[in-house]
Amino acid sequence: MKQLLYILSAMTVISTTACRKYVEIPAENVRELKYTRDYQALLNNSFAQLEKSYFYPLFASDEVWTADGAVWQNNLNIIAANSYCWLPKFFNEQQEDQDWADLYKSMYIVNTVATEVMGSIDGTDAGKRKAYAEALVHRAFLYYTLVNIYAKQYDAATAATDPGVPVLLSTDLFASLSRASVAKVYDQIMNDLQEALPELPNLPEVNTTPSKAAVFSMMARVYLNKREFADAGRFADSALKLKNSLIDLNAYVSATYPTKNNDPEIIYSKAIQSFVASLPLRDETLNLFDSTVDLRFSLFTRFGTQVGAANFVNRGYFKHRLVNQGIYTGPGVPEMMLIKAESEARAGNTANAITILNTLRKKRYTPAGYYDLAAATPQEALVHVINERRRELMGTGMRWFDQRRLQKDPGYNFVKTVSRPFKGTIYTLEPGSPRYVFAIADKYIKLNPEIEQNPR
Known part of the structure; x- marks a missing residue:
């Protein structure tokens, strides 16, 4: 039945x-x-x-x-x-x-x-x-x-x-x-x-509902994974024409972070809903941040002694505990900007790629600590894009999928041999x-x- x-x-x-x-x-x-x-x-x-x-x-x-x-x-x-x-x-x-x-x-x-x-x-x-x-x-x-x-x-x-x-x-x-x-x-x-x-509709009534923006953002992901970068950038741009709002993290240093249906960056809400009490982060990831001025570091990571059961010493991911609605994994405005920037870098458009990155970064840094990125070559711009993806998408599991796809770029050393201890x-x-x-x-x-x- x-x-x-x-x-x-x-x-x-x-x-x-x-x-x-x-x-x-x-x-x-x-x-x-x-x-x-x-x-x-x-x-x-x-x-x-x-x-x-x-x-x-x-x-x-x-x-x-x-x-x-x-x-x-x-x-x-x-x-x-x-x-x-x-x-x-x-x-x-x-x-x-x-x-x-x-x-x-x-x-x-x-x-x-x-x-x-x-x-x-x-x-x-x-x-x-x-x-x-x-x-x-x-x-x-x-x-x-x-x-x-x-x-x-x-x-x-x-x-x-x-x-x-x-x-x-x-x-x-x-x-x-x-x-x-x-x-x-x-x-x-x-x-x-x-x-x-x-x-x-162009945009959904609530962020969990599919829309044209969601379709374009999923198409951007698909073409990125297929290494058809021009199409990935084109569909990311289509999504951004419908939704391009960014959170200024400076507004949330002492205020409550928005929940998913109020989060202006979410295009299509998907999440890791299984409870993750604490998630320790590798030093290589943490060292990508300007820790004193990048608000993603201060807002979205904490020492293990400040997270949950305090069961590790290094810093761990904390953003999901700000609203306790899971770890967001669906397409969002920042990801679409990063896909567009990667498309531009891979097409040789260095200035365009860096401009997109700087537009995003201005919403992530303290005003006094912010500085523009610069790149002399498309190759240097691409390195900046991938590093920015690691900062922006930290703690979401999306790094695993990037590790898979970026092995097709051996000359950049984006994916290295990883060793870690366990018991x-x-x-x-x-x-x-x-x-x-x-x-x-x-x-x-x-x-x-x-x-x-x-x-x-």
Whole structure:
């Protein structure tokens, strides 16, 4: 039965004796989906499910690190610890991968809307088309996230044959779970975004709702990852024409930081909703900041003794504790500016790239401590852009995805061999390692053998 609870039916992928099964987990206090508003309610229940993004890439990124946090290390749950150590596999044969499960649960919800809402009753045609378009944008985000966790980094030379992830476009319980190629997953992402675009408003009523600005920002991310930098810059610019507001951090030195629906920088709200009590930061990350004048350092980091259970000594990420609404991972104005700046730098437009960076930085520094960046060459400008990404997107897990894509720029040394201690053992991750692609949990492959495992 089609079911609705303003907390949502869920779907996970496991098997029966025929080696496959979708398990639909019904919610309590349900009623049949019938009205257009029912389907819109599924989409609007964002915090329960659709706003979720990922969790484990946060710990895999090279910016998380502590040598003196024995308590932090001991308190880390086993799967987060496995991702922190880049182990070949994070899960045993009985364990769920919560990222995979949550993303495909969300997929079931948006596919329910996408396949059924146009046949719903008691709603306008415009309302149905809008709900359908919103479902497609959510689906595009889900596949973008999945393919960048569980598949190789997009490479034009190999994307047509590199295994991606299973692509499910309906609620058919017997659809193929074979992994579509990376290229096909990216094609599906772009198809969904392009189809959704005409039916959406320029800006959303609330930041969790898809809009044209959200579509353009997701397109910018897609093209950045494909290394089609001119298109990435073009769509970032399209998003910025619709929304370009920046927070001046000077206003929040002694004031309450805005929550997500009041945050003028958020274009499309997605978040790490699993509670992260404390996140120690690597010295290399912290040393990128002018610590006395860059307000991102003073507002968004704290010593471990000032964070939560005070279980490490070095500084850790603190921004998520200012509003306690998760760690924001969706596209925002600063990210679009950085994508535009990277596009300009890679096109040889040094002055344009630096101007964009300085516009952003003026809102991040104390007035007395601010200074303009300068670059003599496009190469120098690109280094400034990547460093600014590390400062601006710190603590969001997005560094992990940058580590993957920036290995295609070996001449810049953007991605280095990383080693870090954990409970007396040193773990190392080298550029080009297959561990930059997460393993698919053994449980899913054992029960659904058509799902191919990634090389370990």
